[in-house]
Amino acid sequence: MINKPFILASAAVLLSICAQGQTKTAVTSKQAKLADEINLSAADIEVFKDQTKQKVEELQQYIVTLGSKDEPDEKRNMAEKEALKLFYAGAQMEISTSMPDGTVQKINRPMSKYLARLKSLPYTKVIIRFYDIAYVSNFTKGPDGKYYSTATIIQEFTGYTKDDIAYKDVTKKEVEIIIDLVEDKFFQEKRWKIFLGDIKASETKPSNQ
Amino acid sequence: MTHKPFSRNFYSLLVCVSLLLIFVSTKSYSQNLIIGPKPDGQVFTARVKQFGEFIARFNFTADFNGEPIDSLFSAKMTRSKMIFLLFDLKDKRTISENPGYPDSFNRLKSDFVVDVIRNKYLLKKNSTGIIAEARAKATFNGKPCLIRLFLNQETSSGGAVKWVLLSAKSEIFNNLPPDTTMVRFIPPASNETDFMNLKRALEDTGHLQDYASSEYEPDYLALFFYLIKTGQIRYEYVEETVYHIIGIPGWYIKVRDFNRNELNSGWLITDLKVNSLQLNDFLKTL
Numbered sequence: 001m002i003n004k005p006f007i008l009a010s011a012a013v014l015l016s017i018c019a020q021g022q023t024k025t026a027v028t029s030k031q032a033k034l035a036d037e038i039n040l041s042a043a044d045i046e047v048f049k050d051q052t053k054q055k056v057e058e059l060q061q062y063i064v065t066l067g068s069k070d071e072p073d074e075k076r077n078m079a080e081k082e083a084l085k086l087f088y089a090g091a092q093m094e095i096s097t098s099m100p101d102g103t104v105q106k107i108n109r110p111m112s113k114y115l116a117r118l119k120s121l122p123y124t125k126v127i128i129r130f131y132d133i134a135y136v137s138n139f140t141k142g143p144d145g146k147y148y149s150t151a152t153i154i155q156e157f158t159g160y161t162k163d164d165i166a167y168k169d170v171t172k173k174e175v176e177i178i179i180d181l182v183e184d185k186f187f188q189e190k191r192w193k194i195f196l197g198d199i200k201a202s203e204t205k206p207s208n209q
Numbered sequence: 210m211t212h213k214p215f216s217r218n219f220y221s222l223l224v225c226v227s228l229l230l231i232f233v234s235t236k237s238y239s240q241n242l243i244i245g246p247k248p249d250g251q252v253f254t255a256r257v258k259q260f261g262e263f264i265a266r267f268n269f270t271a272d273f274n275g276e277p278i279d280s281l282f283s284a285k286m287t288r289s290k291m292i293f294l295l296f297d298l299k300d301k302r303t304i305s306e307n308p309g310y311p312d313s314f315n316r317l318k319s320d321f322v323v324d325v326i327r328n329k330y331l332l333k334k335n336s337t338g339i340i341a342e343a344r345a346k347a348t349f350n351g352k353p354c355l356i357r358l359f360l361n362q363e364t365s366s367g368g369a370v371k372w373v374l375l376s377a378k379s380e381i382f383n384n385l386p387p388d389t390t391m392v393r394f395i396p397p398a399s400n401e402t403d404f405m406n407l408k409r410a411l412e413d414t415g416h417l418q419d420y421a422s423s424e425y426e427p428d429y430l431a432l433f434f435y436l437i438k439t440g441q442i443r444y445e446y447v448e449e450t451v452y453h454i455i456g457i458p459g460w461y462i463k464v465r466d467f468n469r470n471e472l473n474s475g476w477l478i479t480d481l482k483v484n485s486l487q488l489n490d491f492l493k494t495l
Contacts, residue, residue, distance in 0.1 A: 039367075039368075094446070103448070106346075106445075106446045106448070108446070131253055135258045135259065135262065135275055136275070137259050137261040137262065138261065138334075140334075140335070140370050141367075141368055141369045141370065142369055142371060143365065143369045143370075143371050144369075145369070150261070152258040152259055154253055172468075202468065204468060204470055
């Protein structure tokens with residue numbers, strides 16, 4: 001007697017209630033059951049794949065702005081704030097550095113701290129460039145009903161002290177992408193939205209391996 | 210006399226223009242922040258950037274740009290060529306100039322590719338035959354150690370996918386040497402004395418495993434969970450991930466990330482063997 005749209009709407013509401021207080025690696029069993037009932041079609045997923053590229057470009061532009069010492073503080077602060085809005089709560093940045101002995105050291109920072117540091121790097125001038133290409137993998141549904149994917153981007157960073165290059169690197173960044181069902185307060189409805197998740201950054205080695 | 214003011218004005222103007230030029234040039238240089246193409250974008254395109262991309266190229270479902278393969282692409286690039294490109298082309302076993310070059314690995318590669326093409330084998334993205342080995346940095350009682358965690362994917366009836374832990378291996382678990390002296394055992398009549406010998410056996414803490422069944426196999430994952438829970442192991446992060454794939458009937462391939470600025474880079478096949486083992490038996494060999 002209960003129609004499908006009603007079940008879906010109820011499921012969506014319950015999902016949003018359950019979403020509070022859960023982590024990305026744990027959901028309630030009730031939510032797991034409901035998640036099975038809400039699916040994105042293949043066509044929807046293709047649309048989201050295109051939107052993911054736009055989202056990643058948005059992040060790249062914010063990073064370029066907040067890294068630039070030439071931009072006014074207000075604009076850089078705004079870029080930091082807007083960049084953070086793109087991320088899922090609790091997203092982290094993991095930076096790996098290759099040590100001279102061949103081992104790899106990794107540092108994890110909350111995204112907010114990473115972005116704040118990027119804004120206050122000890123260089124007189126910072127130039128950040130991104131390759132105009134990004135690779136986005138197909139989305140896969142997780143047990144929590146969200147859809148997961150990864151985008152790969154390449155960033156070139158140059159830090160100057162006066163006119164001299166003090167530091168330069170090229171890093172490959174793997175950005176976790178999450179499509180989640182969120183409540184649109186204005187329209188009072190649930191809709192799928194793209195978020196960025198954890199980022200793994202590793203320096204691309206110029207030498208042969 | 211009239212020359213001097215002109216000269217002063219001229220030089221002032223020159224200084225101003227120079228300063229302006231310097232300012233403009235510096236400004237435009239600093240504004241060089243647009244997202245733009247890079248000369249070695251070709252490497253990025255050719256590079257197997259993600260493990261998922263490795264599978265797509267192996268299955269010949271995506272071209273170098275991640276787009277579905279069309280007739281134009283397949284006319285230039287066959288699936289067998291694509292699979293050959295997924296091998297580490299710097300593997301010393303495939304370079305004839307290397308001393309002791311046996312050619313056997315090249316033959317094995319050819320046999321593998323022929324078999325895959327002939328049987329149209331595909332790698333299922335969420336196959337249980339794809340085992341990820343996460344080489345994790347940790348500390349055990351304050352000392353640094355490496356723990357190898359093995360995971361594969363579970364798919365629910367609703368199509369949801371998750372990675373699950375299969376087993377754990379580490380040097381720190383190798384403190385259970387097998388008994389070669391056969392002097393440790395619980396005597397045959399112990400049952401009649403309510404196993405009084407058990408106390409003696411369990412005080413022999415360095416050789417507890419010798420009192421277990423000959424078929425006893427320690428569950429290192431349970432041990433890992435326990436040590437994490439009691440705080441004896443402190444997990445830090447994964448240093449490297451490699452994939453062991455037994456999802457292609459008759460074969461085993463190992464895939465790892467080659468981080469180098471070359472066309473043949475990213476997630477590539479680093480080893481290939483004939484395999485007939487199923488998951489549980491295969492895991493024991495890792």
